[in-house]
Amino acid sequence: MNNTDHTTATVEPAIRLESVTKQYVGAETVTALADVDLPVYGGEFLAIVGPSGSGKSTMLNLLGLLDGPTEGVVRLGGRDVTDLSETELTDARREYIGFVFQDFHLLPTLTAVENVTLPTAFTDGQYADRAVDLLGRVGLGDRLDHTPDELSGGQKQRVAIARALINRPEILLADEPTGNLDRETGVTILEEVRRICERGVAVVAVTHDELVTEYADRTVRLVDGRLGEGDDGFAT
Amino acid sequence: MSGGLWRLPALALAWRNLRRNRLRSVLAALGIAIGVFVIVVLGIFGTVLQLSASQELGGIGNQVIVSPAEERQAEALTPRQIQSVERAAVGRGTAVPVYAENALASAGSQQSPAQIYGIDNPAALFEGRDRSLPAQHRGGAFVGPSVASALDLQIGSTVEVGGQQYRVVGFLEPSQDITPIQPNNAIVLAEREFTGGYDQAVVVADSPEDATAVADDIDRRLNVRTDRVDIFELSELLDTIAEFFTLLNRFLIALGSVSLLVAGVSILNLMLMSTAERRGEIGLMRAVGIHRESVLRLLLAEATLLGAIGGFFGAVLSGLAALALWAVTPIGLDVVVVPRNGGYLVGGFVFGIAVALISGAYPAWKAAGERPVEALRG
Numbered sequence: 001m002n003n004t005d006h007t008t009a010t011v012e013p014a015i016r017l018e019s020v021t022k023q024y025v026g027a028e029t030v031t032a033l034a035d036v037d038l039p040v041y042g043g044e045f046l047a048i049v050g051p052s053g054s055g056k057s058t059m060l061n062l063l064g065l066l067d068g069p070t071e072g073v074v075r076l077g078g079r080d081v082t083d084l085s086e087t088e089l090t091d092a093r094r095e096y097i098g099f100v101f102q103d104f105h106l107l108p109t110l111t112a113v114e115n116v117t118l119p120t121a122f123t124d125g126q127y128a129d130r131a132v133d134l135l136g137r138v139g140l141g142d143r144l145d146h147t148p149d150e151l152s153g154g155q156k157q158r159v160a161i162a163r164a165l166i167n168r169p170e171i172l173l174a175d176e177p178t179g180n181l182d183r184e185t186g187v188t189i190l191e192e193v194r195r196i197c198e199r200g201v202a203v204v205a206v207t208h209d210e211l212v213t214e215y216a217d218r219t220v221r222l223v224d225g226r227l228g229e230g231d232d233g234f235a236t
Numbered sequence: 237m238s239g240g241l242w243r244l245p246a247l248a249l250a251w252r253n254l255r256r257n258r259l260r261s262v263l264a265a266l267g268i269a270i271g272v273f274v275i276v277v278l279g280i281f282g283t284v285l286q287l288s289a290s291q292e293l294g295g296i297g298n299q300v301i302v303s304p305a306e307e308r309q310a311e312a313l314t315p316r317q318i319q320s321v322e323r324a325a326v327g328r329g330t331a332v333p334v335y336a337e338n339a340l341a342s343a344g345s346q347q348s349p350a351q352i353y354g355i356d357n358p359a360a361l362f363e364g365r366d367r368s369l370p371a372q373h374r375g376g377a378f379v380g381p382s383v384a385s386a387l388d389l390q391i392g393s394t395v396e397v398g399g400q401q402y403r404v405v406g407f408l409e410p411s412q413d414i415t416p417i418q419p420n421n422a423i424v425l426a427e428r429e430f431t432g433g434y435d436q437a438v439v440v441a442d443s444p445e446d447a448t449a450v451a452d453d454i455d456r457r458l459n460v461r462t463d464r465v466d467i468f469e470l471s472e473l474l475d476t477i478a479e480f481f482t483l484l485n486r487f488l489i490a491l492g493s494v495s496l497l498v499a500g501v502s503i504l505n506l507m508l509m510s511t512a513e514r515r516g517e518i519g520l521m522r523a524v525g526i527h528r529e530s531v532l533r534l535l536l537a538e539a540t541l542l543g544a545i546g547g548f549f550g551a552v553l554s555g556l557a558a559l560a561l562w563a564v565t566p567i568g569l570d571v572v573v574v575p576r577n578g579g580y581l582v583g584g585f586v587f588g589i590a591v592a593l594i595s596g597a598y599p600a601w602k603a604a605g606e607r608p609v610e611a612l613r614g
Contacts, residue, residue: 066523066609087527094525105520105612109252119524121245167525 012078013039014170014202015063020072022058022225032058034225035072040204042170045197047213048206050222056206057175059222063204064097064173065089077170094119098164098201102176104156106148106163113144116162127166134162138192154185161192172196174205178212190215246530250537253510261542264499264506268546269553271496272588276554278492279580280572282485284561287571289481290474297444297471298329300451301416302437305463312433317458317465321437324453329441332360334417335430341383341423342396348386350423352397354430360440362419363409373426376405380422397423416468444471496587499546500595507539507599518603519611532604539596540589547588551581 022033032055040046040063050056061067062074065081073082081092106115116131135144138158148156157177164172177193178186186209194215197203205212213219221228242248254261302321304310313321318333325331335354340347355361358378359369369378377395379387384407389395393404408419417438439454441447451469458465511518521531562572603611 061609064523066612067607090522090525090527093523097525099520099523101520101612105516107249107517107520109249109256117242118521119526121242121249122526122530163524 011041013075014042014077015040016075017059017062017069018073018075020062020069020074022055022062022067023070032225033062033069036225036227038220038227040171040202042202043197043200044218045194045203045216046205047216047219048204048222049208049213049219050228054222055225056222058225060173060175060204060206063171064099065093094123094167096167096170098167098169098172100157100160100164100172100174100177102179104148104153104160104180106156106159108148111145111147112140112151112159112162115148115159116166118163119166131162131166134165135159138162152185153181154188157181157185157189158192161189161196165196170202172201172203174203174207176207176209177205178207178209183211186211246533246537247541249534250541253514253538254541257510260506260510264503265542265546265549267499267502268496268543268588268592269550271492271499271591272547272550272584273554273557274495275489275492275587276551276580276584277557278488279485279584280554280558280561280577282481282488283574283576283580284558284567284571286478286481286485287574288567289477291571293474293477297474298441298447299415299417299470300439300441300447300454301468302439302454302458302465303435303468305459305466308462308464310464312435313437313465314433318434318437320457321439321454324450324457325439325441328446328450329439330357330360332357332438332440333427333434334361334436334438335427336435339397341387343387343389343393346387348383349421350380350383350397351418351421353417353422353424354427355424356427358424361417361438362422362424363411365407365409367406369406369408373424375402375426377402378406378408378422378424379404380408380419381410382420383423395423397425400429444474447471496591499588500591503539503542503592503595504599506542507535507596510538511535511599511603515603515606515611516613518606519608519613522606522608523612528604532600535600535603536593536596539592539600542596543589543592544585546592547585550588551585554584555581 016039017036020033020036021031024030024032036059038059048056048059058067062069065074065076068074068082073080075081076092076096081089084092107118110118112135113128113131116134117127120127132141132144135141138161140155140158140162143151143155148159151159157180172193174193177189181189190212193203193205205216207213302313302317304313313333322331332355337352339350339352341350341352342348356373357371358373359371362369362378364378365381377397379389379395383389387395389404391404391406394401395404396402402425408422408424411419439447439450441450447469448471451467454465454467518531522528558572558577561567562569
């Protein structure tokens, strides 16, 4: 994947932060992100690295429409989603975004298939077949009815990846996707993510793991809420 | 597989969550079951008490007894007063003028005190033991069961009252009712055996409401400026007794409600704990696009399930307890199996669900309303 293709103005980023500042107001106001511009394109694997407290999680929350910026604009496929209502944001998350977390966040009472279909549980439509298909793709075709406590860490993360794909998202957000996995398992997961990326999904991974950056097309470094110089964070 | 799970997603997820910590769920449902049981059993107990009591009190509420006012020291009712009572009773019941006195009855060497009545229509006030009483007294004596056994009387025996001898022509059926006109100790003679004015007039009304109306009517007709007659009427007393039982019943149920309240607090506690433990899961559900309302529905479904399970077992147990009351006590099935007790069963069940739902509302609202960003931190 050659990200220089995206510098042409005709291609709309899958998601984009425009001059985004995020402050947490408390006893003392903390600026987690300061005037950040970041486009992420479909088919691109972007890794965000940086020390603890640099604003990585904040950035992922903003990209995932879980939180709104204090200033600036968030565009989802060119559409300004900064001021959407909570209900509209929830719908947008379900339609466009998939999440993968460090500690998997599988529901212990549900089987693998049920966990994968969870995002669609309260919507119309049959997703069980797609869930079975996705679990087959991540190599868990023989673990469909297993509950999380019957699965290894790598298997759990693959269930989580299948869950993130159930809605055919345009953006896949991963928070330390290899954080709880050994290196070998991490490689399998990253290869899986790489394949997803090649199907045109924009992937953003927040990580401490050097391994992740090896699989990424592009790595940006966050320091004190600013995109580090020398990184390709200002693509337009 | 998941095909069936998501048909009722809130209920399905709620059920799985309750099964996750079975002991805790069972204990919370048990609290509701006990609360519902106590309320329903006390409600049924109150009904049984009230219905048994009104059976005992029986026809007492239908009678109006008119006698000369005590302060006027009149011996008897005047013919005009009797006429007024008869008019007041038209369409609402039967007026029966009565001679009454206490006397000693004897047969052979045995003696017994008795209440002697002179009534031409004994059928209006008494029941016959072996055959029905005539509407027109043709002579002889109808004897109450206590007197009959004290004097060892048979049909055809002779009983002596006030120096006169009467042939026993029938016996009176004993009465469980509480009424001033008691058959047990009575000897009923024909009116012609008495002289002078009637001592009392008894109106047997068609209903307690009629009795009240007749009493008011008589009061209007006869006690215009001064009280000429005393009117003894028990339907108001019955009302008072009924009110007392209603009050007692409400008090018992209120007492029972306290136990349901405690059960509600335990559900509140359970839901607060379980939503706190599942903070991350709830945040995940919100993050992957499940709406706040759906999460709220899921959590309320958990509370409702606890209430429904507890309420069901509570209601079933109290139904069994009511049947046991019938089986091991002399209480009849007719006062146990009544619509009102059915109402308590259904009401207790519904109340159990309502308490659980109300108790679960705050924790559910709190957990569902949390921003997913914060909830996801666990």
